[in-house]
Amino acid sequence: MIEVNIVGTGNVAWHLAKALGSQNQAILMQVAGRSIEKLENFNNIARETVSIDHLKPADVTIIAVSDDAIESFSEQIPFDNSLVVHTSGFTAMSTLSRKHNKGVFYPLQSFSKEDTSIDFTEIPILIEAEDPKDEKTLKTLAAIISNNVQVINSKQxxxxxxxxxxxxxxxxxxxxxxxxxxxxxxxxxxxxxxxxxxxxxxxxxxxxxxxxxxxxxxxxxxxxxxxxxxxxxxxxxxxxxxxxxxxxxxxxxxx
Structure with missing residues (x-):
């Protein structure tokens, strides 16, 4: 069973949380964010909602925030040497803090919270990781919620x-x-x-x-x-x- 954290409360975070929360092969442990009001939307999906400074280690921590906030949030995560990934299609994997094992978990789709028709099984998830073991973990996690998982490099x-x-x-x-x-x-x-x-x-x-x-x-x-x-x-x-x-x-x- 893969334990997952999500950092962020926006559109991508919301749909990822719903997809992860609707199956029984991974556990959405924590959702972290700055807004208490927005975190309330995740109370019935994640086991716990917290501020980022109270985040605990998980098998995978997914940073689902705007591109210009990825580096800052990755630095704020209060633990080291854990697999931390972002969901951006354009930001380099190297933007993540060096204290983490880095990766990318990019669902290629346009998301809005109002759209209730999204079927995550049809969404391509494009992954990348520095370490082969982490790549395997991300492939396993992605395959739980999507039927289209691809390993691609940053340039692609x-x-x-x-x-x-x-x-x-x-x-x-x-x-x-x-x-x-x-x-x-x-x-x-x-x-x-x-x-x-x-x-x-x-x-x-x-x-x-x-x-x-x-x-x-x-x-x-x-x-x-x-x-x-x-x-x-x-x-x-x-x-x-x-x-x-x-x-x-x-x-x-x-x-």
Whole structure:
């Protein structure tokens, strides 16, 4: 039975705690954080919620905090020579304090506490460790909650995180722009739902390169120019122009 601590009370910590608390092959011993109010959310999941200075050693201590706080929290952990990992897709494993055995336990997914539909068994967990024994421990722990466990190095993980920013964050911002355009002109945004669903479906089935359509792919300059004139927000215009240029260049045409 693997004993686990979680440091952090944010979205990743919450979903990890729920996943670990819903099985019987690992024990979520403690969740540590700075906010008593946020820690209360974990009272029914972990055996104990504590401030970080009262944290006790476990087989694995998972730091699930923002990237810029990882180093500070790893220094605050009040014990040495234990396996401590972070959940960041981009931060180097070496950021963790030298007093710990270091590792990475990165669930590649976008998390929000409001999302109750997340199935952790489908989420890739990407792991890395300095020591082969620790890597084995992390693989065992990850396999308890996920059916997709991969060992990758820091360079690969950083590139995957970068790819995820394009696939998730930038795409979602384009949805936000689309919704703003619909709202301003009184058009229901949900009219686009079938298109959004089909776009994702085709990208997964055919590959994104093979499923690209639209005026930029066709290099339809007349439509492109007219649509640019319809945009009144300079940021929206910049996004439209830059993505259009990228698409036309990718498919071998010049604006």
């Amino acid at each position: 993980r950083r590139q995957l995180h970068l790819a995820a920013v394009f696939a998730n964050n930038f795409t979602n911002h384009c949805y936000t722009i689309a919704q703003e355009l619909c709202d301003v002109h009184g058009v229901p945004f949900d009219t686009l739902y079938p298109l959004i669903q089909k776009t994702t479906e085709k990208a997964l089935q055919q590959g994104p390169k093979n499923s690209q359509t639209g005026p930029a792919k066709r290099d339809d300059k007349q439509v492109i120019d007219q649509q640019i004139k319809l945009l009144t927000d300079p940021d929206h215009t910049a996004v439209y122009k830059n993505i259009t240029k990228a698409i036309t260049h990718f498919y071998g045409k010049e604006l």
